[in-house]
Amino acid sequence: MVVFSDAITLVGLLSLASLSYRFFSTVWLYLLRPSTVHHYLHGPSPYALVTGASDGIGKATALELSRKGFNLILHGRNEEKVKKVASEIRAQGSRDVRYFIADAAQGGHNFANLVQPYKDLNITLLINNVGGTHMHGERIDGVPESHLQDTVNWSDMFGLFLTRALLPQLRQSATHGPVMVQFVGSITADIFPPRLAVYAASKAFLRTLSRSLENDEKVWGTPTGVKFAYLTVGEVQTNGQPCEETIMSPSADTFAKALVAKVGCGQKAYAPYMPHALGQWVLSILPEGIADSFVADSMTRALALHKKSI
Ligand SMILES: NC(=O)c1ccc[n+]([C@@H]2O[C@H](COP(=O)([O-])OP(=O)(O)OC[C@H]3O[C@@H](n4cnc5c(N)ncnc54)[C@H](OP(=O)(O)O)[C@@H]3O)[C@@H](O)[C@H]2O)c1
Structure with missing residues (x-):
């Protein structure tokens, strides 16, 4: 007893x-916690590479990183838009800004060729931000198979293969200071929304990939020092998510400031923006049925907003 x-x-x-x-x-x-993003400014002329950087969270993150002193490699799919962002960043200071163009939703890129022009650069931060899905509001058998494939390319494969192609030089940069690879995820991976099953699963893939890659770099052989983090993102006001700006749905600029401030915080999976973390926690403690119907209601609203924006 x-x-x-x-x-x-x-x-x-x-x-x-x-x-x-x-x-x-x-x-x-x-x-x-004070920001430690400056710890990633080491070695000769440090660069951050941000994908999906011509708009939304990616653009705001690139601008914020340039304000913190990083040179930038931008990725986008629309050259005119990416060029404009590059000029905006150059106008902010004396940063070197380069860019490359690739449609992330398409498979079959030659990633070695894409990164070839940057192979001698000291990249210390890689933000795999590009991702998304076609919004149909249908069950998966009402969506063209090619669109489901696009979602996986766009949210998973592009970041995976880009990271793979850059790893040797990221390890090189890690010989003189910390190096971080981030995958921009989504709260959908934790809340299982209807009509977004493949997108939600594509983000859950990133969480597992990120944690596992970190272990990959650490064990069986000399640790390389390249670290990984998965970021949980709730609603952020962007062209891709044209919602009203509120405390729960911040502007891309507000979100990007939170993202950059937490780079190197030591957590392997986290929500950079505090209200998103609170929302994630509340949904995790609700009974499943209540959480599911709340999420279904939010999806109705999101689909209506999307319809209005097209
Ligand atoms: N906004 C949210 O509420 C929210 C919530 C959870 C997670 N996220 C995640 O956060 C990330 C950024 O979202 P966002 O709302 O900022 O996105 P966004 O505004 O729709 O677009 C961001 C960037 O991605 C580029 N892009 C879109 N499709 C592309 C493609 N097929 N190939 C190459 N580039 C492409 C866009 O280029 P263009 O300028 O040419 O359009 C733009 O530069 C995504 O991974 C998304 O899943 C966002």
Whole structure:
């Protein structure tokens, strides 16, 4: 009997310790921790590479990184738009800005060729931001197979193969300081929205990929020092998500500031923007049925907004 009650006390204490640790690390991450993004400014002329950088979160992140002192390699699909962002960044200061064009939704790119022009550059940050899906509002058998394939290319394969092609030089950069690869995910991976199954699953793929790649770089051989992080993103006001700006749905600029401020925070999967983290937590503690119907209601709203914007 005594052994049983001791075991209960021990479990209680362990749970309390774990809850306290989570609470204090949350307070530290969102309210106290100073930004350490400058730790990635090391070696000769450091660069950040941002995909999907001609608009939305990618563009805002590129601008914020340039304000923090990074040279930039931008990726986009529309050369005119990317060129405009490059000029905007150059006008902010004396940064070197380069760019490349590739439609991420299409498969079959030669990634070695895409990164060839940058192979001697000291890239210390890679933000795999590009991703998305065609919004049909249909079940998967009402969506063309090619559009489902596009989603996987766009959100998963492009970042995966780009990272693969860049890894040797990222390891090289990691010989003189920290190097980080980030995958921009989505809260949809945790809340299972109807009509977005493949997109949500494509983001869950990134979370597993990111954690596993970090271990890959660490074990069986000399650790390379290249680190990975998966970012949970809730709603952000962009052309791709034309919602009203609120505290839960910040502008891309507000979101990008939070993203950049938390680069190198030491967590492997996290929501850079505090209200998104709170929303994610609330949904995780709700009973499944209630959470699912809340998410279904949000999807109705998202689909209506999307229809209005096209
Ligand atoms: N906004 C949100 O509410 C939200 C929520 C969760 C997750 N996310 C994730 O955050 C990331 C950025 O989202 P966002 O809302 O900023 O996106 P966005 O505004 O729709 O577009 C961002 C960028 O991606 C580029 N892009 C789009 N399709 C492309 C393609 N097939 N090939 C190459 N580039 C392409 C766009 O180019 P153009 O300028 O040519 O259009 C633009 O530069 C995505 O991974 C998305 O899944 C966003």
